[in-house]
Amino acid sequence: MMNIKDLFGLASKGLATLALTVLVLITLIARPVVGQKAERALKVQGSEAVKTLPGSGKRFALIVGVDQYADTQITTLGGASNDAKTLANALIRYAGFPEEQVTLLASDQPAERQPTRGNILRRLSNLAAVVPSDGLLLISFAGHGIERGGQAFLLPSDSQVSNDVDLLEQTAINVSQIRDKIKKIGVKQVVVIVDACRNDPVGRANADNPLTAAYTRGFNFDLRNREVQAFATLYATEIGHRAYEYKEKKQGYFTWVLVEALRGGAANEKGEVTLASLVKFLQERVPKRVLQDLGPGKNQKPFAVVEGYRADELIISVRDPKTSGSQPYEPDMSNQTDAKGRDTAVELKLTDPNASLVGTTWSGTRAESGEYTIEFLKDGVLHYIISVLQNGVTSPRTVKGTWKQSGDSIQIVIGNSYSVMQGTIEGNIMKGEGNNQEGVSWKWTLFKKNKL
Numbered sequence: 001m002m003n004i005k006d007l008f009g010l011a012s013k014g015l016a017t018l019a020l021t022v023l024v025l026i027t028l029i030a031r032p033v034v035g036q037k038a039e040r041a042l043k044v045q046g047s048e049a050v051k052t053l054p055g056s057g058k059r060f061a062l063i064v065g066v067d068q069y070a071d072t073q074i075t076t077l078g079g080a081s082n083d084a085k086t087l088a089n090a091l092i093r094y095a096g097f098p099e100e101q102v103t104l105l106a107s108d109q110p111a112e113r114q115p116t117r118g119n120i121l122r123r124l125s126n127l128a129a130v131v132p133s134d135g136l137l138l139i140s141f142a143g144h145g146i147e148r149g150g151q152a153f154l155l156p157s158d159s160q161v162s163n164d165v166d167l168l169e170q171t172a173i174n175v176s177q178i179r180d181k182i183k184k185i186g187v188k189q190v191v192v193i194v195d196a197c198r199n200d201p202v203g204r205a206n207a208d209n210p211l212t213a214a215y216t217r218g219f220n221f222d223l224r225n226r227e228v229q230a231f232a233t234l235y236a237t238e239i240g241h242r243a244y245e246y247k248e249k250k251q252g253y254f255t256w257v258l259v260e261a262l263r264g265g266a267a268n269e270k271g272e273v274t275l276a277s278l279v280k281f282l283q284e285r286v287p288k289r290v291l292q293d294l295g296p297g298k299n300q301k302p303f304a305v306v307e308g309y310r311a312d313e314l315i316i317s318v319r320d321p322k323t324s325g326s327q328p329y330e331p332d333m334s335n336q337t338d339a340k341g342r343d344t345a346v347e348l349k350l351t352d353p354n355a356s357l358v359g360t361t362w363s364g365t366r367a368e369s370g371e372y373t374i375e376f377l378k379d380g381v382l383h384y385i386i387s388v389l390q391n392g393v394t395s396p397r398t399v400k401g402t403w404k405q406s407g408d409s410i411q412i413v414i415g416n417s418y419s420v421m422q423g424t425i426e427g428n429i430m431k432g433e434g435n436n437q438e439g440v441s442w443k444w445t446l447f448k449k450n451k452l
Contacts, residue, residue, distance in 0.1 A: 230308025264319025
């Protein structure tokens with residue numbers, strides 16, 4: 001019998017060494033208490049500061065949220081996955097990121113989208129093949145972090161905590177490893193956002209887990225040696241303090257306010273949210289909200305370090321004219337799902353069924369496997385049909401999948417999310433790009449045949 005991989009025998013695509021623009025947002029939990037230098041608030045260096053981010057088509061994102069851990073010693077979180085999902089939605093809706101270029105790994109996603117060490121590092125490596133040299137890469141990590149031996153680690157879902165740094169190097173992700181990967185790819189612009197210290201990952205659930213200086217060292221880049229062209233690091237709280245979860249919203253306070261800022265809460269009179277206005281909004285709103293909800297003694301104030309960027313001119317997002325920037329952002333979780341066989345990295349809402357693809361058949365051709373057919377059925381179900389030669393006899397083989405349509409945008413998921421195809425509909429032609437679990441990408445075109 002032929003398995004899914006055989007049906008989609010795709011030629012491997014080599015990785016290209018790229019110089020690219022990277023926006024990295026990392027939400028994590030740090031540990032020991034370290035004093036903070038007062039001057040690390042917001043500084044801009046360099047006479048030729050970067051004032052703009054790449055266009056929408058060149059923006060890519062890898063967003064990670066870890067609530068559940070295989071190691072029972074690590075405490076469970078309640079808002080990391082929601083932080084990741086609401087941030088992904090906000091980037092698409094307000095910050096100019098195309099839906100098909102936002103990848104989500106979170107604890108409530110299907111197996112192939114789980115935030116394991118291997119998945120995180122593989123997805124990061126795969127992005128090097130598609131992000132253009134003048135593009136933008138956003139990486140967000142929401143979950144636990146830990147410091148051991150003066151080194152900072154992110155904890156993916158399959159990590160194992162230990163005082164043994166060698167073991168952590170094998171199961172966790174050293175922040176310096178992420179920085180080195182970025183440097184090897186040729187990153188020119190980097191923005192890091194660290195949402196830290198909700199609770200001790202290996203202690204009591206309510207024990208503090210303050211941000212440490214190890215993380216601030218881990219995400220710094222050397223502009224003088226041209227490691228990057230510009231970078232900014234935003235921290236959810238000051239060194240020596242912890243961050244808190246907004247239990248009513250099942251999110252962290254920092255990310256909740258960050259999304260509110262991106263949607264227009266931090267916008268100027270032109271509706272533009274700059275890096276400087278974003279930082280100012282976070283520094284004002286987060287402490288106020290935490291104090292209001294949790295009471296005296298609960299302090300959380302974000303801070304930022306910016307080098308090479310013109311923060312007051314760098315536009316991060318644009319306010320949606322249909323919404324009011326003064327109203328808090330209420331994430332719509334209704335279109336988030338972890339249903340088996342569905343890829344929730346990008347969620348599209350179904351349009352009016354009468355205007356959808358229900359009941360139509362489309363065909364395409366692959367050099368490796370010949371002609372194939374896709375039948376679009378009701379309730380978002382599809383049949384992927386391909387001819388298979390077995391024992392000298394050619395016969396059709398059907399693989400089930402799912403589809404979602406929003407206007408002229410289409411998402412096709414084959415099998416249990418083995419292959420994902422994103423594209424647009426132009427009359428009787430459908431075309432776009434696809435990728436599979438092996439990290440292979442390709443371009444595809446479908447032609448409409450007839451109604452079923």
